[in-house]
Amino acid sequence: MKRKILPTQVIRFFVQLFSLLFFPMSFAILLSQIKSLYLAIIGKETFNWNSNFIFLIVTVIVTIFFGRFFCGWICAFGTITEWTNLLFRKLFKIKFEMPRKVDKALKGLKYIVLIYLIIFIWTFGDKQLPDPWDAFDNLVSLNFNISLYLANFVFLLLILFFHHLF
Structure with missing residues (x-):
């Protein structure tokens, strides 16, 4: 029996595709902000408040309320790992x-x-x-x-x- 594809799965696929094509660096931006904050905390650099830090704050808030939404819907790295995982399973058909x-x-x-x-x-x-x-x-x-x-x-x-x- 074939598994039914839910409307949220279709929407999620297109959101992932859109994010991958137009915002592939979102993961890198968040990681760089976390790095900057970390280096400021340990005294290695001065932290600069900028729009990327606001993006980090919004992502953290969304994550608190919706779980790993960013990783599963928007993050290019999450999309690539998910799609390669799907491809790997389809190609090798290994359970x-x-x-x-x-x-x-x-x-x-x-x-x-x-x-x-x-x-x-x-x-x-x-x-x-x-x-x-x-x-x-x-x-x-x-x-x-x-x-x-x-x-x-x-x-x-x-x-x-x-x-x-x-």
Whole structure:
């Protein structure tokens, strides 16, 4: 039996497509504002109030009331991971059931990546270490010269690959 497609799913698809085409940097803008706020808190830079920070505040408020709305409807990175996940499942038609304990342990990897980004990339500003969000920024900016950011791109691909396991 085929699953019925709900009107909200159709609306969500078009909102995702619109956001991906016209606001692909929304994720990067929010991440940069969080980074700026974090660096201001630890005393590494002066925080500047701007319209992007207002976008962050609105996103946080919407998230409080509607859950992960931004990630599921507007964020280009969320859209790309969701669509690659759908493509992966359609192409390989694999029904893989992860054992619950393994799934729980592997979900912790995203927090390890987040801690890595905050400590090594943001706090110490180490540009020699791979930064997956830098690769994502380059790709949505239509910079397809991957050889310039190969390690960052490989890290991003690993995140997308492991996303399909969870």
